[in-house]
Amino acid sequence: MTDIKQVVVIGAGYTGMLAALGAAKRADGRVRVTLVNPWERFTERLRMHQIATGQQLAEHRIPDLVAGTGIDFVQGWATGIDTAARTVSVSTEDGGQLFLGYDTLVYAVGSTTDTSGVPGVAEHAFTLNSPQSAQDMAAHLARRGNSEFLVCGAGLTGIEAATEIAESHPNARVTLLSRGEPAAMMGAKARAYLTAALDRLGVTVRQGVSVTKVLPGGVELEGGEFVAGDGCLWTTGVRVAALATEAGVLTDEHGRVVTDAMLRSVSHPEIYAIGDAAAIRQAYGVIHGTCQSGIPSAAHAAENIARQLRGKQPKPFRFGYLHQPVSLGRKDAVIQFTHGDDRPRRWYITGRAAIFYKETVSSSPIKTYGLAKRLTISSRMLATTGGKRNKPV
Numbered sequence: 001m002t003d004i005k006q007v008v009v010i011g012a013g014y015t016g017m018l019a020a021l022g023a024a025k026r027a028d029g030r031v032r033v034t035l036v037n038p039w040e041r042f043t044e045r046l047r048m049h050q051i052a053t054g055q056q057l058a059e060h061r062i063p064d065l066v067a068g069t070g071i072d073f074v075q076g077w078a079t080g081i082d083t084a085a086r087t088v089s090v091s092t093e094d095g096g097q098l099f100l101g102y103d104t105l106v107y108a109v110g111s112t113t114d115t116s117g118v119p120g121v122a123e124h125a126f127t128l129n130s131p132q133s134a135q136d137m138a139a140h141l142a143r144r145g146n147s148e149f150l151v152c153g154a155g156l157t158g159i160e161a162a163t164e165i166a167e168s169h170p171n172a173r174v175t176l177l178s179r180g181e182p183a184a185m186m187g188a189k190a191r192a193y194l195t196a197a198l199d200r201l202g203v204t205v206r207q208g209v210s211v212t213k214v215l216p217g218g219v220e221l222e223g224g225e226f227v228a229g230d231g232c233l234w235t236t237g238v239r240v241a242a243l244a245t246e247a248g249v250l251t252d253e254h255g256r257v258v259t260d261a262m263l264r265s266v267s268h269p270e271i272y273a274i275g276d277a278a279a280i281r282q283a284y285g286v287i288h289g290t291c292q293s294g295i296p297s298a299a300h301a302a303e304n305i306a307r308q309l310r311g312k313q314p315k316p317f318r319f320g321y322l323h324q325p326v327s328l329g330r331k332d333a334v335i336q337f338t339h340g341d342d343r344p345r346r347w348y349i350t351g352r353a354a355i356f357y358k359e360t361v362s363s364s365p366i367k368t369y370g371l372a373k374r375l376t377i378s379s380r381m382l383a384t385t386g387g388k389r390n391k392p393v
Contacts, residue, residue, distance in 0.1 A: 004029075004030060004031065004032050005030060005031050005032070005103040005104065005309060006031075006032055006034070006100075006101055006102050006103050006104075007020075007023050007031050007032070007033045007034070007102065007103065007104045007105075007106065007305060008033075008034045008036065008088050008100050008101075008102040008104075008105050008106070009023070009033065009034070009035045009036065009105075009106040009108060010036050010078045010088060010105070010106065010107055010108060010109055010243075011036070011037060011078075011107075011108035011109045011110055011275075011277075012035050012036070012037035012042065012062050012073075012108075013037075013043060013045065013108065013110045013275070013294075014045065014275070014291045014294050014295055014298075014365050015108045015110070015274045015275030015276075015294040015295060015297060015298040016035065016037070016106065016108030016109075016110075016274075016275070016298070017035075017042065017062070017065060017066075017298075017365075017369055018295055018298035018299055018302070018365075018368065018369065018372060018377075019106045019108055019272075019274060019298040019299075019301050019302050020033050020035040020066065020069075020071050020106070021065075021066065021069060021071070021302075021369055021372040021373060022298065022299055022301075022302025022303065022306075022372060022376075022377060023106070023302045023305050023306070024066075024069045024070055024071050025069070025302075025372060025373070025375075025376055025377075026302060026303070026305070026306035026309075026376060027070070027306075030309055031305075031309065032070075032072070033069075033070070033071045033072070034071070034072045034073075034074055034100055034102075035062070035066065035071050035072070035073050035074070036074045036076060036078050036088065036090055036100070037062060037073070037074075037075065037076075038075070038076065038077050039075065040061055040062050040063060040073070040075050041059060041060070041061060041062070041131065042060040042061065042062050042065060042366075043130070043131055044057065044060070044362070044365070044366075045110075045128075045291070046291060046361070046362045046365075047362060048128035048131070048134050049128065049134075049157070049160045049161040049164045049327075050164060051131055051134040051135060051138060052126070052128060052134040052135075052137040052138055052141075052161060052164070052165075052233070053138060053141060053164045053165055053168040053169065054138040054141065054142055054168065055168070060366060065366075065369050068373065069373055074090060074092070074098065074100070075092065075093055076090040076091055076092040076093060076098065077090065077091045078090055078109070078243060079091050079243075080243070080246070080247065081105070081243060081244065081246075081247035081249070082247070083247055083248060083249065083268050083271075085101075086101060086102050086103070086105075086270065087099045087100060087101050087102070088100045088102060088105065102270075103270065104270055104271075104272065104305055104308075105270060105271045105272070106271075106272045106273075106274065106301060106305075107243075107244060107249075107257055107265075107271055107272065107273040107274070107277055107278070108273075108274050108275050108277065108298065109240070109241045109243060109244075109277045110240075110275055110276045110277060110289075111238045111239060111240050111276035111277060111289055112127070112129040112238070112239050113127045113128065113129055113234060113235060113236070113237060113238065113239070114236075114237035114238055114239035115127060115129075115234060115239075116239070117237055118211060118212065118213065118214060118234075119212075119213045119214070120213050120214035120215055121214050121234050123214075124214045124215060124216050124232065125152070125214045125232040125233065125234035126140070126231065126232065126233045126234070127233070127234050127235075128157065128161070128233070128235065137231070137233060140231050141165065141168075141169055141172065141231070144172075144230050144231065147172050147173070147229075147230035147231055148172075148173050148175070148218075148228055148229045148230050149165055149169075149172050149173070149174050149175070149229060149230065149231045149232075149233070150174075150175050150177060150218070150219060150227065150229035150231070150232045150233070151165070151174065151175070151176045151177065151232075151233045151235065152177050152178075152211050152214075152219065152232060152233065152234050152235060152236055153177075153178060153234065153235035153236030153237075154176050154177075154178030154180065154181070154182035154183070154205070154207065155183075155235065155236070156183065156324065156326050157235045158176060158178070158182075158233075158235040158236070159176070159182055159183060159194065159198070159326060159328075160326060160327050160328075161233055161235060162174050162176045162198070162203050163197065163198065163201055163203065163327070163328040163329045163332075164327070164329055164330075165233075166201040166202055166203050166329070167201055167329030167330060167331065168329075168330075170202075173202070173204070174201075174202070174203045174204065175203070175204040175205075175206060175227065175229070176198070176203055176204065176205045176206070177206050177209055177211060177219070177221075177227070178205070178206070178207045178208075178209070179207070179208065179209065179210055180207060180208075181207055182194065182195065182198065182205060182207065183324075183326065185324065185336075185342070185344070186324060186334075186336045186344055186348075187336055187344035187345070187346065187348060189348060190334050190335075190336040190344070190348035190350075193334050193348070193350050194326065194328065194334050197328040197329075197332055197334070198328075201328070201329065206227075209221050209222070210222040214232055214234070217229070217230070218232075219232060238254070238276070238289065239255070240254060240255035240256055240276065240277050241255070241277070242255060244257050244265075244271075244273070244277070248267075249265055249267055249268050249271060250265065250266055250267035250268075251279070252279045252286075254279070255277075256273070256276075256277055256278055256279040257271070257273035257277060257278050257279065258279045259272075259273050259278050259279065259280050259281075261281075261316035261317060261392050262304055262314040262315065262316055262317065263278065263280065263297060263300060263301045263304065263314075263317050264304075264314070272301040272304070272305065274294060274297040274298050274300075274301050275289065275293075275294035275297060275298065276289030276294065277289075278297065280293075280297060280317065280319075282318070282319060282341075282386060282390050283386070283389060283390045283391055283392075284340070284341035284342075284386070284389070284390060285341070287319060288342075291365065292321065292322065292323070292383070293319055293321070293383070295365065295368065295382055295383075296317075296319055296379040296382045296383040297317060297319070297379070299377050299378055299379040299381070299382055300315075300317045300378070300379035303315070303378055303379065316392035317379065318385035318386055318390055318391075318392060319379070319383055319384075319385065319386060319390075320339075320340025320341070320383065320384040320385055320386025320387060320390055321338045321339070321340055321341065321342040321386075322337065322338060322383065322384060323335055323336065323337050323338060323361075324336040324338060324342075324344070325354075325357060325358045325361050326358070327355075327358050327362075330355075331355070332350070332351065332354070332355065333350070333351075333354035333355045333357070333358040334348060334349070334350050334354055335348060335349045335350075335354045335357050335358065336348045340384060340385075340386030340387050340389065340390055341386065341389070341390070368382070
């Protein structure tokens with residue numbers, strides 16, 4: 001009889017969920033998959049700005065998403081990895097401690113907004129790091145509908161949040177603070193459309209400024225200027241859990257696991273790393289953390305795990321970007337199409353077509369998980385390879 005291999009997946013976000021489902025689907029009775037996550041509610045990070053403005057969204061429970069797959073769900077915090085013993089220590093909600101043995105570990109812990117780099121952020125700013133923090137912000141906005149609200153960071157998360165706040169709370173005065181130009185990664189025409197949408201919604205944009213301190217009643221800028229605000233959302237900077245680094249797994253300067261072309265840790269090949277917590281190099285550079293790249297990496301890791309179980313060599317991962325979808329409230333959006341290396345193409349769409357496109361993108365993970373329970377899904381079904389300019393490195 002073939003030994004049952006133990007596959008442990010840490011993290012049940014967009015990537016961890018699909019990796020677990022993919023490994024279980026391909027198992028053929030040879031794999032036992034255990035999925036570890038701190039809470040049982042599945043977090044749709046693509047919709048956190050909606051939760052933060054008080055919108056009621058459908059709730060998805062992880063036990064329901066994996067029902068009928070044979071996946072064991074363990075609710076708890078992964079607190080340590082013993083690479084020599086091949087175990088993961090997990091602190092459970094009731095205060096207990098578990099030690100889960102693995103033959104293969106899938107590291108899918110994701111990332112969060114970094115609240116440690118600027119004084120006062122952790123104490124006085126809201127983040128979109130969890131449904132609870134987003135709900136806390138929604139409660140604040142409901143209490144102070146006429147507030148001066150500050151959004152720090154003009155990446156896509158900051159833009160989506162600022163426009164959502166301005167649309168859903170029209171009496172709030174929203175200011176977007178940024179070092180650089182909002183949506184600088186987009187093409188000129190799509191960026192101009194986005195800027196016009198910010199103006200239409202009454203969002204004040206202050207670019208070329210750096211926040212040096214967050215205070216209870218506002219923020220302090222470099223140079224000493226104080227900008228008043230009844231509330232502040234912090235969306236700039238990314239942090240990855242130190243779990244892998246503390247375990248002696250090779251990580252980069254950001255704490256991401258350095259992988260080979262097959263998505264295995266270069267120092268511990270029994271560990272696959274995917275999504276935001278992985279430094280996955282392509283010909284054009286290291287992939288930046290998005291759902292767009294994370295979900296294909298999860299499907300590919302599951303495929304490679306299955307290949308190894310069958311005695312075959314794992315295949316290199318190739319990924320090319322397709323788009324930069326941005327919601328501008330519930331009534332507008334802009335979609336910038338891109339080259340495989342994420343450089344903007346000439347094409348973009350706006351208005352109703354963009355709204356439909358963005359909603360399709362945001363709702364696709366849950367639908368993909370349903371399909372993954374019935375079908376074998378590969379990364380080629382979910383993304384492009386990036387073309388001839390993205391040959392395996």
